[in-house]
Amino acid sequence: MPELFLNPKPFQLRRIRSFVLRTGRVTAGQQRALDELWPRFGVNFSNHQLNLDELFSRNAPRMIEIGFGTGEALAAFAQAHPDMDCLGIEVHRAGVGHLLLQLETLSISTVRISSHDAVEVLTYQIPDASIDAIHIFFPDPWHKTRHHKRRLIQPAFADVMARVMKPEAALRLATDWQDYAEHIHTILDNHPEFTNIAGKNGVVARPDHRPMTRFERRGHRLGHGVWDMEYRRY
Numbered sequence: 303m304p305e306l307f308l309n310p311k312p313f314q315l316r317r318i319r320s321f322v323l324r325t326g327r328v329t330a331g332q333q334r335a336l337d338e339l340w341p342r343f344g345v346n347f348s349n350h351q352l353n354l355d356e357l358f359s360r361n362a363p364r365m366i367e368i369g370f371g372t373g374e375a376l377a378a379f380a381q382a383h384p385d386m387d388c389l390g391i392e393v394h395r396a397g398v399g400h401l402l403l404q405l406e407t408l409s410i411s412t413v414r415i416s417s418h419d420a421v422e423v424l425t426y427q428i429p430d431a432s433i434d435a436i437h438i439f440f441p442d443p444w445h446k447t448r449h450h451k452r453r454l455i456q457p458a459f460a461d462v463m464a465r466v467m468k469p470e471a472a473l474r475l476a477t478d479w480q481d482y483a484e485h486i487h488t489i490l491d492n493h494p495e496f497t498n499i500a501g502k503n504g505v506v507a508r509p510d511h512r513p514m515t516r517f518e519r520r521g522h523r524l525g526h527g528v529w530d531m532e533y534r535r536y
């Protein structure tokens with residue numbers, strides 16, 4: 303089993319996490335990808351900052367996608383933007399395996415993957431002002447009021463994102479849960495380093511680069527709306 307899946311105890315600093323680790327079924331293909339492709343694309347967790355030029359073997363604009371699920375949006379973005387480097391972060395092992403398979407099939411070489419809590423990855427491993435865009439599509443909504451503290455978007459995490467983003471970098475989010483859209487507006491529209499490009503409480507059109515995922519199709523079937531938001535870090 304790759305080292306990253308052994309949760310390194312010394313770094314378990316956050317008590318409230320935005321995810322619950324499901325064991326979930328990993329297919330034989332995903333398992334092979336995890337075994338064979340992780341050494342090429344995987345980024346193990348540590349409490350040291352990464353040298354991103356070394357990691358990607360070049361200096362290029364950089365995008366981080368947090369909670370990529372099965373990785374469709376990330377693979378599509380990487381294919382459409384070969385001039386950019388992409389770091390995908392997802393704790394769900396089957397999803398990591400799924401994206402690894404897509405990288406192999408589509409011969410994508412500009413993506414690296416972390417399978418650790420994104421809050422810790424950004425806090426410990428990503429250097430200041432090094433990222434041009436962050437994508438967070440359909441973060442777990444944590445519907446119940448008593449679970450809202452588990453939501454990924456929190457003032458402290460907004461501070462962390464602001465630190466790693468370059469001036470004028472883009473933060474793109476989508477949710478199918480109106481209450482979470484309002485939660486995002488409350489936190490990010492009032493954050494001193496972020497500006498909503500659509501104006502206070504505004505939403506943007508669905509970006510062309512965001513493909514319809516299985517997850518989103520399910521939301522549509524259930525009659526959910528979708529709110530896309532975009533912020534600049536100033």
Ligand SMILES: C[S@@+](CC[C@H](N)C(=O)[O-])C[C@H]1O[C@@H](n2cnc3c(N)ncnc32)[C@H](O)[C@@H]1O
Pocket residue numbers: 320321368369370371372391392393394397418419420421438439440441442443454515516517518
């Ligand atoms: C509702 S799913 C959406 C997946 C995908 N973005 C999509 O649109 O289909 C949210 C994903 O975020 C991941 N996630 C939640 N909190 C995370 C964290 N702190 N670090 C990394 N991944 C996280 C979950 O494992 C889950 O796969």
